[in-house]
Amino acid sequence: MEERQWMGKEALWKNEVIAALLLISFAFFINRGIKINGLYMDDLYLWSCYGEQTFRQFVFPLGSTRFRFVYYLAAWLEMMALGSHTEWFVPFNILLNSCIAFTIYRFGKRLSHRWLVGFGCGILYLLSRMSYYQISQVYGLMESMALWMAIGILYFLYRYLTEKEHTDRYIQAAAGLYFSVCFVHERYMVLLPLFFFAFWVKKEKRPFCWIGITGAFLAVQAIRFFTIGSISPAGTGGTDVADTFNISQSFHYALSQVLYIFGINTGPDYLSGLSWSQSPSWVRVLVMLANFSLLVMTVGFLFLLFQDRKKLKKRLPVIGLFLIFIALCIGSSSVTIRVETRWIYVSMTAAWLFAAYLCGEAVPPGEGQTISGRPLIFCGLFLVYGLLMFPVESFYRGTYDNLYYWSSQLRYNSLAEETYGKYGNDIFGKKIYIIGNTYEMSDFTARTFFKTFDRKRLAEGTEVTFIDSIRDIGLVTPNMLILREDPAHNAFQDVTSFVKDLKFQRVYGSYEDGWLDEDAKIRIMAGKEGKIKMKFYYPGEITGLEHITVMVEGQEKTVVTINSSTAIAEIDVPPYKVSELTFNSNFYYKDASEQRSEKHLAVVAEITAD
Known part of the structure; x- marks a missing residue:
């Protein structure tokens, strides 16, 4: 008997290892071609703060517009570990996203009671076009951490609602994640009502639960007030939510996010990659078929929900938990001046997990072969949805060039390749002349860009000068490097030898x-x-x-x-x-x-x- 149990545990352990390896392999495959060779804009500014500030100033930026010390601590550790190897940021982001995908797989497996459905959730998470920022930017660490913690809150509150033992442990874990995620991204302060809902439906009478999470929220606000002088969240592009909030606009943004979840890109090309109206017909047909499969699955579940009234009381709190979580995440992403696809990622992930829950409740463990038709209607349709969305998500990944920052990232990747990538440490101390400045490189970027490749973070003597033509310089000397812009390919070209x-x-x-x-x-x-x-x-x-x-x-x-x-x-x-x-x-x-x-x-x- 003990030998059988040991063999069973070993088999389960092997399945988990196989799932993890498959998810990691798929993550690297689907993100092939994405790279960070050079930092710019927000990523470069973050690095400059790391390189020029003390640990206390970087992790605890008093007086700033944002106080995200949990994220800044993680970013400090990441930059310390990766050093001047900017090309390692993407592999790091992919590995981190693989860990999140494994968490989602485990959560989906628990919800659906089936390995294949849980694994499908993990694959859909990695495949999603909404992962672009988490993979292609250093700041993607912030979005990944926030998503992971938010899904962790949902997980622990789900277990709190559905289990009778260790409920204190689940509440404490969820509260700890809530406090932490508020200092990764303040947007997730909005998840407070999710706790109140869970306590209410569970008829929680212990005061420490209600007071504890309320105290965590108030502590977050107090820390924010004393460190940044305000409790109002900062908005996008240097704005403040209190100044830009508009009810009708927020409702419009919330509706657009719902459509995003159902595969419909309602945003412009520079935010979504390619808008719905510009998408080819075959993509729109596949999205509609995928949504139809979800509709059939949902209608079938509603029928079963009211048919089996004995389980209605048990199921409604969980359904409410998922729907409120999704609604709160959508609401928190709708109050600023625009909606970026990366903000919808956590809502989308929760939606896939909710679909896994429907599969699990419709086909309980051990009944899949005894209840005619249900496996096909529920688990089967969810897998059909995944198969239909696979080419859709792959297609939209091919439109990343339209994203507002993508062309700039390509340019600075090229700048890194044509300089440090070719000359290594010999680049330090050179006078770099760039013919033209149609890319409008800022003085800050020109001063800081090459410091990221220097272990000493100085790049002493390296100067960037913009010239109109080669007539503006004399003969090419060994300490000079001449580049020209190549706007047609969002690149730079090293023309030093030619000019010389x-x-x-x-x-x-x-x-x-x-x-x-x-x-x-x-x-x-x-x-x-x-x-x-x-x-x-x-x-x-x-x-x-x-x-x-x-x-x-x-x-x-x-x-x-x-x-x-x-x-x-x-x-x-x-x-x-x-x-x-x-x-x-x-x-x-x-x-x-x-x-x-x-x-x-x-x-x-x-x-x-x-």
């Missing part, structure tokens, strides 16, 4: 270390003034007969006499034109240790253009 060769091309007899042969030729582009400056170094014995004839376009321009180890000359050439210069020396350096061509090495030259 254009500005100064060694035709023959001229070498990178400055040596010239007896006969040498270069092509050089002068600047605005058309001045070419030359400095010659001759380390050999000087007799006074040594001279160098400099020819421009085949015509003699000047003769430089070597009277000392250093000789200086300057010639005029057409401005902004590539001129061909030839150097003919009537001597060579006899003590040279090598000969690089048919001609001997003669002199070291430093040639510059204005």
